[in-house]
Amino acid sequence: MAVVSTEATPVATESDIVAVRRLVRETAAKLGFSLVDQTKVVTAASELARNTLIHGNGGEMELITLNGPRVGLRLKFHDHGPGIRDIQLALRDGFTTGSGLGLGLGGAKRLVNEFEIDSQVGQGTTVTVTRWK
């Protein structure tokens, strides 16, 4: 699998989330994603970036363009926050420790093709998602 380009961008403020969305949308459009796929991956990025900001106390997003046998977009959200105690519970719809709807993490999972979550309590969380063209 050939990695074409990697780009890191901070997720530290509310306006960073807007920047993340714009960056992901531009990249997805450049890769030739359909409008529906663009919207899906942008929405997933928006959810995950907000989780990074609110639950992980900020972090960064790594944007990886894949151009191997398949064209795809991989997003890696990384933070050094408190971590997730029970990942299965966090993924369940309607579960939230904040004031949201509790659909972000599970929803993001359903919007992408590959979803991986790695979290250590007290260490931080990394969520990696991939959407193929």
Added chain:
Amino acid sequence: MATSTVNQNATLASIIQQRREAILAEWLREMSGATRRSDLMKESELQAQCGQFLDLLARASETGTNAQTAAYEPLREMLMDTSHVRAQKGFTPRETAMFVFSIKRPLFTAIREAHSKDAVAMAEQMWSMTELLDSLGLYTTEAYLKSREEVIRRQQEDMLELSTPVVKLWEGILALPLIGTLDSARTQIVMESLLEAIVQTNSRVAIIDITGVPTVDTVVAQHLLKTVTAARLMGADCIISGVRPQIAQTIVHLGINLLDVTTKATLSDAFGLAMQRAGFSFVRSDKKESKRDN
């Protein structure tokens, strides 16, 4: 030491006063190379600014070369004004700061000529002059940025107000076309202006159009649901319109429940439904009949 500083500064003021015309001419020549923007500022205007700067500098330097002291207040004020004007006229920060930095060469030439016999005094004066001009140059950049930030802040506020207009479509029917990102601050304004308009116009139906909202994630959906609930508490029904195919699919995948809310693909569909609910009906006038009437 103290007396020598005062002496040296007194000389600086006298140097500027004695060689004012020569410094001014060389300064203008210096600027014409790098930073003069004759497209943005008139020659005479620049000349007047340079003259004013030199006079203020001469007067202020009588008391010392610390730009933070009260003696430099008029000079700082003048730089604040010129930076402000330049920011508005479209100068770059570099061009703005160069206004101050480009005086170095002519001023140093004048100092060298005045101290041709005393190398120590010359070096000392040049050093204090460099420090002074650097701090004044940085001050212009700071002032420039400050006025730019002011412009940005004002525009942001304008946008926030502009982007949430509530329009009356028909008697008892309001529309709220949303454009851009829906964050918490904007949702607050949207909700307030919608609820206020509902009371003012005595409306029963409000259409929230999200055609211009590029991304509907869980937070945007939550904000929309709260707005709809608040409107409902005031006795008004909400219709959400502008749900495009990609948005509809995304909402389904996210698992957001919008079943309790009436939604439509386009604003015109929503308007039709709103008219129906408000008890209006449309009749297309028959062309043939109207001809016969004539």
